[in-house]
Amino acid sequence: MQARIDESTKFAVYKRVKLGLPFLAEVASEDLRDTVRALKAVPPKSSSKGYKPGKPGTFDTVLVRTRPRAEGAPPTDGLSVARVRVIFKIPTHIIPESPSCAYVDWFRPLQSPPTDGIGMHKLSLSSRNHQQNSEVIPLSQILRSCHLIPRFGKSANRSWTSDSVLDEAKEFYLNPYLRHHDFHLFRYQVAVHLARKKEEERRVRMRAYGRAGR
Numbered sequence: 286m287q288a289r290i291d292e293s294t295k296f297a298v299y300k301r302v303k304l305g306l307p308f309l310a311e312v313a314s315e316d317l318r319d320t321v322r323a324l325k326a327v328p329p330k331s332s333s334k335g336y337k338p339g340k341p342g343t344f345d346t347v348l349v350r351t352r353p354r355a356e357g358a359p360p361t362d363g364l365s366v367a368r369v370r371v372i373f374k375i376p377t378h379i380i381p382e383s384p385s386c387a388y389v390d391w392f393r394p395l396q397s398p399p400t401d402g403i404g405m406h407k408l409s410l411s412s413r414n415h416q417q418n419s420e421v422i423p424l425s426q427i428l429r430s431c432h433l434i435p436r437f438g439k440s441a442n443r444s445w446t447s448d449s450v451l452d453e454a455k456e457f458y459l460n461p462y463l464r465h466h467d468f469h470l471f472r473y474q475v476a477v478h479l480a481r482k483k484e485e486e487r488r489v490r491m492r493a494y495g496r497a498g499r
Contacts, residue, residue: 290375294379296374298373299323299372300324301372304319304321304428306319306429309469321345321369321429322345323344326340326341327339327340341447344369344370344451346367346368346392346430346431346451347368348366348431349366349367349426350363351365360470365395366408366433367390367391368389370388370419372385372424373385384423385424386422389422390410392409392410393411399471399475403458404461404472405458405460406458406471407436407458408456409457429466431459431463432467433451434458459471
């Protein structure tokens with residue numbers, strides 16, 4: 286009989302995970318390592334030795350493969366952005382050979398091509414039934430960390446901090462310049478895909494014109 290999860294169940298929780306980025310001959314001569322963090326806030330502490338200030342929580346945003354890319358689809362097809370809240374492993378007495386997992390907050394799906402004139406994907410947190418859309422996923426679905434830039438508008442909100450901006454800002458831009466890997470995916474591959482698509486459309490029009498002139 287399979288054990289069940291209840292209030293007394295204990296999970297192994299991790300502060301960070303190291304990921305390997307795929308080798309890209311165009312941008313690097315060796316594999317790169319990436320770190321994804323899920324660090325809870327540490328409150329300030331006073332003792333006989335003095336005062337130790339607290340630390341805000343750090344919950345990295347990541348690029349997640351939710352499904353395989355469809356044939357002929359844009360390079361970002363099947364990719365989503367999420368914020369990692371917890372990195373953990375389900376006890377083996379509950380699920381033998383259980384994979385490492387992450388509890389994540391989802392952002393809305395990437396639009397293709399990028400919806401803004403500056404060539405960046407615009408994002409906002411995803412909700413379901415007026416609540417944050419969150420889910421437990423296998424850690425293997427996380428490809429790498431990513432960087433979101435708040436959409437400030439005409440002025441910057443001075444109350445935003447590094448640990449609160451993901452909850453307080455309404456919209457974000459997905460930064461394609463964080464690393465060479467990000468530029469290769471979000472700018473180079475997207476540009477190549479769009480150019481091929483335009484060329485295919487041009488050829489279709491030329492064939493249609495040719496048939497019409499007969």
